[in-house]
Amino acid sequence: MLLCLIAPSALAQGVDDPNGVFxxxxxxxxxxxxxxxxxxTPxxxxxxxxxxVTFGANTDDWSNLSHALATTGIINDGSGHxxxxxQGGSSKDINDFGAWGWKQTATTSVQAKDDITHAYAAAYALPNGHTAIYFGMDRFDNSGDATAGFWFLQDSTVSTNSTGGFNGHHVDGDxxxxxxxxxxxxxxxxxxxKWVGGANGSLVLNESRSPAPCDPTMGTNTLCALVNPIDGVSSPWGFLNKSGDTTFAHGEFLEGGIDLESVFGSNVPCFTTFMAExxxxxxxxxxxxxxxxxxxFPLCGIRVTKSCNGPGSVSPDGTSVTYTWTATVTNSGIGTLSNVTLNDTYPDGTTASIPVAASLSGGASASVTVTFxxxxxxxxxxxxxxxSPLDATNTATAQGTTAGGVVITSPLPAATAECRTPVSSSVAITRACDAANGGATLVAQNGQVVVEVFFTADVTNTGSSQLTNITLADNPAATILPSSTIASLRPGESAHVTGFYFPSVVAPxxxxxxxxxxxxxxxxxLGGNPTPAVGCPSPSDLACAPATCPLCK
Structure with a gap:
């Protein structure tokens, strides 16, 4: 019996490194x-x-993808009829998706050896800082060799449509x-x-490996794949092959990995979509x-959060409230995004595109302040x-452009933050005898000597909201100048009035x-009107001030 123990190696760094990630x-x-x-089993x-081969404690496999940057999960595909x-002679990898066709009826099927039962992909950060993509599929039967293809696409709109065709296009670098x-x-x-050019581009061979087996005893491959060599390999998900087995027969499970930097260098595209074939x-x-x-396959992504920066600021004149929010946009993928923009919807429904960053690298964030x-x-x-001006909610999405020229948008629902602002509404009044005009004095009127009382008053807005249409009255009835109505008062502002009246009764x-x-x-x-004061002649009075003017001085 031959026994070799593979020790951890800090130098392996391949996609098949047993002490790496997968x-x-x-x-x-x-x-x-x-x-x-x-x-x-040892x-x-x-x-x-x-x-x-002994694996590192933090390595994943398809049954456990807990450390993945992005994953499709295990995608189920029907088998048999x-x-x-x-379908169609134009459904070829050399053509853009507009030429592809698909169908599904009660009888559609492919050869059992070409029949995919599940497919899967996951992205990981390698210990050397590179990004690796792992890919795989299992099939319905092992009755012969087949060719498997795995597409990693940048256009997130690539999809099947209801007419039997495909939406979306190829992007340079797919x-x-x-x-x-x-x-x-x-x-x-x-x-x-690699796809070179846009929708009218072409498929170009970038690299060919032959042979290309994964070898965790060495762990140095930047590109490799392997197929299960034995029967009875357990499937962590529901699986049934043509023979009725729930385990993988030899040649029914394929997995592989690629170091993206080995293909793209430092300009790794921002992939968003996965397809197997x-x-x-x-x-x-x-x-x-x-x-x-x-x-x-959200290897490329952008997200946004929104927070209220506290209660709004009431304007000095008490007629408006200024709110601010902080919007933070994060590149949640690995590729650099350019022209990062906040698509903001203000509380009143108007919209604006607010520049956030000219360039935002993978994992980085940038913030802007939104004002309303x-x-x-x-x-x-x-x-x-x-x-109302005291309750404002701001919403936003974000977008950025990938290296391949594809615009990606943050997922819905939009980021939302609500701000509320408290205000107070109150008024005060003070009154005094008008000494300049004699206060209470004797005057001749219609051949009689009568008492005339002169007074002054100051009305003050003691709240934080503007007050308008401020009305005054006096008991007993008096003439108030320049008017018994004050048009408006800013917070903290006062208005001075004067008045006079003739007492109808003089106590002996x-x-x-x-x-x-x-x-x-x-x-x-802003907000509710002032509330009535206590102790005034009328229960609806908002403020009052008594004063006594002596005739005898």
Missing amino acids: QLEGNATKDASVCFPSLA NPGCPAGSTL GDTIL LLIVSDFSTGGAVSTINVF TRSSTSPNSTLSDFVGPVS VATNSNCHSGVTNCP GSCNFSDVIRVTGATAT
Whole structure:
């Protein structure tokens, strides 16, 4: 019996490094260790021809993708009759998606060896800082070799449509990995293609590896794949092959990985979409058979959060409220985004495109401040996000442009933040005898000597909202100058009035004359009107002030 223990190596750094991020050993389950390539369970060693591989504690496998940057999850695809398949002689990898066709009826099917049952992809950050994509599929039958293709696309709109065609287009830098799906063991050839140009571009071979087996005993491959070499390999998800087995027979499970920097250098595209396919030949001119997807593969992403910066600021004149929000946009993918913009909807429903950053690298964030001034003219009943100037809700999405020229947008729902502002509405009044005019004095009127009382009063807005239509009255009735109505008062502003009256009754032996000036009404521009004061002549009075003027001085 041959036993070799593979020690952790800080220098491996390949996609198949057993101490890296993902287990490429030929099965879909997370293992502490395995005999490679036989997949035998160490007992305690390995059979001749196999090497004991011990995996790092933080490595994932398809049964556990907890450390992935992005993943499609396990995508189920129908098998046998009723499968969704590609159709038409133009459904080829060399053509843009507008030429592709698909169909699904009760009888549609492909050859069992080309029939995909599940497909999957995941992205990881390698220990060396590179980004790796892992890909795989399982198939309905192992009755012969097939060719598997894995597309990684930048246009998030690529999808099937209801007329049997495809939406979306290729973008410069789209990636296609084509691998043999052999009947078990090493993969003989992997071809890596890049799409060059836009919708009218072409598929160009970037790299070809032959042979290209993953080898976790070395862990140095930047591109590799392998197929399960034995029968009875457990499936972590529901699986049923043509023979009725719920485990993978040899050659029914394919997995691989690629270091994206080995293909793109530092300019890794911002992939958003994944699709898997099969065809009968390795030639890119071959007509395609089965497919899975397209599905979201958010290696490229953008998100936005919105927060209220506290209660709004009431203007000095008390007629408006200024709100601010902080919007933070994060590049949640790996590729750099340019022209990052906030698509903001103000509380009154108007919109604006606000520049955030000319360039935003993967994982980075940038913030902007959004400002809005609320008044009674733009915030009132019927305005959903601003029913009054004191309650304003701001919403936003964000967008950025990938290196391939694709504009991506943050997912819905939009980021939302509500701000509220408290205000106070109150008024005060003071009164005094008008000494300059004699206060209470004797005057001749219609051949009689009567008492005339002169007074002054100051009305002050003691709240934080503007007050308008402030009305005054006096008990007993008096003439108030310049008017008994004050048009408006800003917060903290006062208005000075004067007045006079003729007492109708003079108490015997009294030289003192008293009256009460009252604020009988006022309208607040912001918030509710002032509330009535206590102790005034009328229960609806907002403020009052009594004063006594002596005739005898």
